[in-house]
Structures are given as C-alpha cells and as structure tokens.
Amino acid sequence: MDAILFFGFSAILLSAAIGVVIARNPVHSALFLVTTMVTMSVFFLMQDAPLVAIVQIVVYASAIVVLFLFVIMLLGVDRHESLDDGRRFQRPAAAILGVLALAGLLSLTVGHWQLGGHRLSGRSISDNGDNVRPLARTLFTHFAWPFEVTAVLLVIAVVGSVVLARRSSRPAPNPDAANPLQQGSAR
C-alpha cells in the first residue's frame, strides 16, 4: 500500500515537473507547478509532516503560483513560446551538466551512509501525535534568531519589490538610444 502510493505519486510528481520544463505556454507551466506542489504535500503527509503539508498548499500552491499567474497575465506573455535553441551548444551542455548532477546526487543517495543519533533541535516531530507544538517550540526557541532574520528578509523583499515595480514619474529613456554599442537585435 505504501509502495503503491509512493510510486504512483512519484510518477505524477516527476512527470508534472517535466511538464513545467517542456510546456510551451507559461500558463501550462504554472499549472504543472501546482500539480507538483500538491503532490509534494502528499509526500509530506506520508512522512508525518502534516503542518508542512498544509503550509505547502497554502503558501506554494496558492500564493506563489497565483503570483506567477498574475504576472503572466499582467505582462500578456501567455502565448506559445518557441523552444528552438538559438545557441547550439546550450542544450547538449545542459544535458551533460544534468547527467553529472544526477550522478553525483544519486551516488550520495545510494552509496553507503548512515545517520548519527544526533538531534539538532532535541525535539521529536510528534508530541503524542501533535506535530504543531514541537514544530512551534523548535521555531521559537532553537531557531528564534533565524526566525527574526527572516522577518527582516521579508521586509526587505516587500520594500524592494515596491521600489522595483513602481512606475517612475520621469519618462523612461529609449533603451536603444541609451546604449548605441549594443550588439544584435533586442527581439
């Protein structure tokens, strides 16, 4: 039963991930991304992480992918994109690098390794079947300083995105006139 669930959802996860990469339309990529996120949350549920699974759906599958779709629709780039490669060496190079990365990761995974008995947080993932309490205690005691740092990071991200996306009151200079040395065509 476990094996059926695992292999079934692995197949869905990996094929949806390949779909993100090879879909010509960015909207289809975003929808494949939703599929991978939801499947991933099933994996989290199977590994006794119900809170992480819920947060995965709420934050990733809802907020982040909706942000992606919003920007795709805002910019109007939801048309089919040519997958043809202008540079001939790019795709073989990517394939070679991918094979190398996969070989390295799999040799780490399948090779001989063992886990120490060391617990970083000193807390089990389940406190009488309760996953939220040990996670919250870990976040607010052992990881209190990183937690505060992420608050700063989020504030910087919000301010940065507002500054970047704000429409300047001055008219933007013509990009082609601004750089006469630019080679090739922009489009």
Next chain:
Amino acid sequence: MTLVAGLFDISTQHYFVVGALLFTIGAVGLLVRKNTIVMFMCVELMLNAVNLTFVAFSKALDDAAGQAAVFFTLIVAAAEVAVGLAIIVAIFRRRQGVTADDIDLLKG
C-alpha cells in the same frame, strides 16, 4: 531478490532519489528555458526537492529541526519570487519581452 524486496519497502532513500530527480529536472529546466518566468518556476522545483529531503531527514532522525528548516526555505522562496517578479515587470516595461537572451546589456 533482496533488491526487488528492498525496492518496494519504502525507506528514506526512496525519498532522496525522488528529491535528486526533481532537483535535476529543475536544474536542467533552468538551463534550457529562456522565458525568465519559467526559469523562476524551475528554481521553485529545485527548492521543493530540497524541502522533500529536509522532511525525509526529519522523519529519519525524528527531529523537528528538519521540518522547521522547510519554513525558512518557504520564506526565502516567497521573498525570491516577490523580488524576482518585480524585476521581471520592470524589465518588461522597458524592453517588451521577458526572454533571457534579450537581457544582454552587459555583454561586451
């Protein structure tokens, strides 16, 4: 025979293999795609593979720190998407395109 029996006995290693495959798909996608929005989605795939590995280690060690680390990855991913998409919108305003090949002003 033991190999086949081990294949269907789901262990932590199985999740690591799925994480490795997902990470590689994301990395190759980041290299081959030219649409910057899809490139960002591939980065999300890679971050998700890391999350899966964190949760698998958390289960294997029975340690809440792995699941806590997933939250930090999520926050970093959210910040990255917010800033990255703002940059894409700013680029689109000036150049009317989001293809990575167009953004070559720094090329000599």
